[in-house]
Amino acid sequence: MKPKFFLLLLLLFTSVLGQAQNTIHPVSAEYEYPTEPEVAAKLEHWRDQKFGILIHWGLYAVPGIIESWSLCNEDWISRGPDSVNYNDYKKWYWGLKKDFNPVNFNPDQWAAAAAKAGMKYVVFTTKHHDGFNMFDTQFTDFKISDGPFKKNPKSDVAKYVFDAFRKKDMMIGAYYSKPDWHSQYFWWDYYATPDRNVNYDIRKHPERWNKFVDFTHNQLNELTTNYGDIDILWLDGGWVRPRNTVTEEVLSWGAPIPEFDQQIDMPTVANMARKNQKGILIVDRTVHGPYENYRTPEQGIPSEMSPDPWESCITLGGAWGYVPHDRFKSANKVVHLLIEVVAKGGNLLLGVGPTADGLFLPEQVSRLEEIGKWLDINGEGIYNTRAIEHFKSGEVYFTKGKDGSFFAIPTFGAKQAIGETLSWKGNAPAKGAKMTLLGYDKPLKWKTEGDETVVTLPKKVLTDFASSPALVLKYK
Numbered sequence: 001m002k003p004k005f006f007l008l009l010l011l012l013f014t015s016v017l018g019q020a021q022n023t024i025h026p027v028s029a030e031y032e033y034p035t036e037p038e039v040a041a042k043l044e045h046w047r048d049q050k051f052g053i054l055i056h057w058g059l060y061a062v063p064g065i066i067e068s069w070s071l072c073n074e075d076w077i078s079r080g081p082d083s084v085n086y087n088d089y090k091k092w093y094w095g096l097k098k099d100f101n102p103v104n105f106n107p108d109q110w111a112a113a114a115a116k117a118g119m120k121y122v123v124f125t126t127k128h129h130d131g132f133n134m135f136d137t138q139f140t141d142f143k144i145s146d147g148p149f150k151k152n153p154k155s156d157v158a159k160y161v162f163d164a165f166r167k168k169d170m171m172i173g174a175y176y177s178k179p180d181w182h183s184q185y186f187w188w189d190y191y192a193t194p195d196r197n198v199n200y201d202i203r204k205h206p207e208r209w210n211k212f213v214d215f216t217h218n219q220l221n222e223l224t225t226n227y228g229d230i231d232i233l234w235l236d237g238g239w240v241r242p243r244n245t246v247t248e249e250v251l252s253w254g255a256p257i258p259e260f261d262q263q264i265d266m267p268t269v270a271n272m273a274r275k276n277q278k279g280i281l282i283v284d285r286t287v288h289g290p291y292e293n294y295r296t297p298e299q300g301i302p303s304e305m306s307p308d309p310w311e312s313c314i315t316l317g318g319a320w321g322y323v324p325h326d327r328f329k330s331a332n333k334v335v336h337l338l339i340e341v342v343a344k345g346g347n348l349l350l351g352v353g354p355t356a357d358g359l360f361l362p363e364q365v366s367r368l369e370e371i372g373k374w375l376d377i378n379g380e381g382i383y384n385t386r387a388i389e390h391f392k393s394g395e396v397y398f399t400k401g402k403d404g405s406f407f408a409i410p411t412f413g414a415k416q417a418i419g420e421t422l423s424w425k426g427n428a429p430a431k432g433a434k435m436t437l438l439g440y441d442k443p444l445k446w447k448t449e450g451d452e453t454v455v456t457l458p459k460k461v462l463t464d465f466a467s468s469p470a471l472v473l474k475y476k
Contacts, residue, residue, distance in 0.1 A: 030288045031295060031308040038279030042231060043293055046281060047309055048384045049120035049171060050342050051375070054313055054351045055110065055161070056125050056320040059096040059132045061356040067321045068129040071181055072196050074256070094142075094182065097132065101148035105157065105358030107164035113360055114352075115168040117368035118375030120383070122165040123173035123234050123349060126158050126223060129196070131182025134158055135227070139218050142182050162227055173232030174223050178216065178240040178264055185212035195256040196239055202260050216264050217272065224276035231281060233273050238286030240264060245287055266291045296349075301340055305391045311347040312337075316367060321353035328363055331370030335469040336411045338371075338382065343397035343409070345387035374469055377439040381407035381472035393424040408473045414457055415466035422471070423454045429475040437461060438472040446475075 034040050060067045070079055071093055079089060114122065127133045133143035135158035145155040154160045162172050179196060180186045185208055191199045202209040224230055239255050240262045251257065266284060270291055273280050284291040294309035301312050314337060317326035329337075334350065341348045352364055360368075375382065385399035385407065392398065396410045406429070410422055428448060429435060435444045435455060446455040455473060465471060 031292070032288070032290050033308070034290065034293055036274075036279070039274075039281065039293065042279040042281055043309055046121070046171060046231070046294070047347065047386075050347050050382050050385075051117070051119050051338060052121040052123060052171075052173070052311075052347060052349045053110075053114045053117070053119045054123045054125075054175070054320070054349045056128065056351060056353050057157075057358075058125060058128050058134060058321070059093065059100055059130060060128075061322045061354065062096045062099050064322055064324045064356070066319055066323065067125075068177075068181070071130055071193075073193055074195050093130070097142065097147045099148075100144065100356065102356060102358035103149075103152070105149075105152070105154055105160075107154075107157075107161045108167075109365075110161070110352075110354065110360055111164040111168045111170070113365045113368045114165070114170070115372075117350075117372040118379060119170070119350070119368075121171035121173060121231070122161070123175050123232060124158060124161045125175040125177075127177050127180070127219070128175075129177045129179050129181055129237060131177075131180040131186075133219075135223065137219055137222055139215055139222075140183070158223075159227055162230075166228065171231040172229060173234050174227070174230050175234045175236060176220065176223065178235055178237040180212070180216075183212060183215060185209070185215055196237075197256060197258050198240075198262055202262065213264050217269065220269055221272055221276070224273045224280070230277050232283060233277075233280055234283045234285075236285055238284070241287045245289070247288075250286075294347075301337070301346075302344060305344045305387045305389065307345055307387065310345065311349050312341050313349040313351060315351040316364060317351075317353075319353065320351045322355050322361075323353075328367055331367055331374070332469040334367070334371050335374050339397050339409050339411055339470055342382050342385060343387060343391045343399055345391075378409075378470070378472040380438055381409055381474065388427070390426045393426055396422070396424040398427050405474055405476055408453075408475070409470055411470045413466050413468040414462045414464075414471060417457050417462065420457050420459075420462060421454050422457065422473070423449075423452050425451050425453075428453050433475045435473060435475045437465070438474060439465070444473070 034043060056067050058067060069077060071090060073086060126135045131142055133140065136145040136156040137143055144157050149155050165172060186198050187193050188200050188208065193199045200208065224233065239257065242263045243261045246257050270282055273282060281293045282291045283293055283296060285296050294311055296311050296313055298313050299315065317328045319326055338348045352360065354360055381399055385401055388398055388400050390398065395412060396408050399407045399409065401407065406427055408424060408427065429446065435446045437444055440461055444455050446453060
């Protein structure tokens with residue numbers, strides 16, 4: 001079939017799958033804090049950053065469809081009419097390699113937009129589940145540097161992405177998919193591909209699986225030796241896991257789980273990665289244990305505060321990668337998400353997908369810039385803070401700075417203040433404490449009325465901060 005025909009079929013698929021993605025990676029229930037001092041130190045530094053960007057970019061950007069999942073043969077996935085032949089579809093998808101030529105690829109634009117947004121770290125997809133590599137791996141030719149983009153001086157895409165973000169002093173994260181649906185060692189053409197898992201019985205073909213494990217180790221060794229300082233190894237595809245880690249909770253997610261281990265020997269991966277990159281954080285998503293250095297709820301925010309390290313990964317639009325006519329969240333919405341996440345003890349990793357040409361859309365850039373304008377004034381209440389037990393009162397969230405300062409953050413602008421005052425219960429200032437509003441140079445009047453703190457807002461604040469997504473008040 002022709003690509004344009006497939007694109008029409010997949011417009012519906014994009015919408016349906018975008019909603020279904022909320023359930024792909026539920027958060028694991030338990031957490032183990034790392035024992036290695038270097039890892040623990042980097043983890044606490046990462047917790048200070050609060051706001052990062054997750055960039056999905058690959059073959060799927062060419063037709064503008066949801067990343068990888070249309071290759072997967074599971075009941076919840078739709079490719080359009082029943083007449084779409086699955087094998088023909090896979091051939092078409094793999095064939096997009098010959099069409100991917102992002103001649104305007106501009107990682108400096110991405111990094112500049114992220115920096116203006118107030119983001120402090122990046123996680124870039126070096127390989128998604130479809131197996132297409134966005135780095136110059138030497139272990140397969142299914143990569144951006146072996147197609148029409150091969151002769152471009154920036155053909156080793158990951159290198160230039162990481163370099164661009166390092167120039168902005170950001171932490172660097174390499175996303176890597178543990179499953180690889182293009183590899184004959186994972187999806188073997190001898191058998192059909194019934195679901196997301198390896199499509200043969202590893203117990204009957206251990207030599208084939210061992211080749212896949214070697215392939216995975218070789219690629220992760222490349223990423224952690226050839227691409228400069230890497231702070232985070234972000235491993236996706238939590239269904240590739242030892243069978244003994246499949247709990248009742250995991251089974252309740254609904255993902256098909258085989259009767260055998262799909263194990264890539266994480267102790268060896270971790271030892272290798274940390275030999276190459278001292279103190280690197282490893283995020284083996286949803287697989288509870290020593291290699292899930294922080295948890296990653298997807299497309300949602302936990303209902304309660306958690307003192308354990310975690311990160312909500314949420315899209316700016318409706319999809320992780322580029323899709324035509326995507327609807328992007330407002331800057332106010334993202335600011336409110338960030339406030340809630342941080343008040344509950346997490347980081348926000350915002351998904352932004354570049355076009356097939358290698359650029360962020362003007363609308364994406366403008367959204368990020370708007371978010372950054374708020375953080376330029378109010379970032380003190382976000383960065384380097386920690387959550388407290390009483391994290392919310394009504395529409396007011398709270399964070400605490402390392403110097404003992406409290407921040408009260410109502411998720412509305414001054415024009416929504418009731419009777420020119422703001423109030424909350426709990427987390428009361430000390431008697432005689434100075435109350436300030438970030439971005440305003442005079443102290444505010446406040447008082448206690450029973451168990452409430454009531455703050456009076458001057459007329460200038462009511463005017464100048466009327467349209468702010470949120471106010472940030474500081475006190476001790």
